Amino acid sequence: MSEFIDILTHGRRLKAAVKELSVQELEEVQEKLAKVIADRREEEAELKKLEAEKQRKIDELKKAMAEAGIDASELLEGEAKPAAKTKRKRAPKPPKYAIVDANGERITWTGQGRMPNALKNALNKGDSLETYLINK
Structure with a gap:
């Protein structure tokens, strides 16, 4: 145009x-x-x-x-300002599983989202997911 x-x-x-x-x-x-x-x-x-x-x-x-x-x-005084439409951030979920990887680093996972590779590798080797529960 x-x-x-x-x-x-x-x-x-x-x-x-x-x-x-x-x-x-x-x-x-x-x-x-x-x-x-x-x-x-x-x-x-x-x-x-x-x-x-x-x-x-x-x-x-x-x-x-x-x-x-x-x-x-005076008209605006005492008036509640319109709330900005913001999403409340929810508190992050506490970790449910923990594993120590080959480097000695403790890796946690909430049970949601992508599973950490260290935990995935341990499960592929035959370990049970329940063995890595933090609160048994």
Whole structure:
């Protein structure tokens, strides 16, 4: 789409791109482009109208607050701020199994997720998983 916009906004490139079109086809393109422009103007006018209405309401509220002697900070005072949607991190599960690997390092496993290689190798050799339970 960027290349299309480059062609459309550059005089010589546009002229080169439409050189094979007849005058009638160019006039049809012009009519369609004029319709697009008119629609865009209407959209922008509507947005300006909505913004003006919003600003008018804001001004009314400010005036009413000033007449009542209310400051904007007083409105927010004591209000609970909306809680940020954060996931609570759960406490990690305690290890259920432990094994000492060939390097003498104690490796623990909760019983969930991937099984440590040291424990997997011990089970492949014929050991029982229950022998590595921490709390028997």
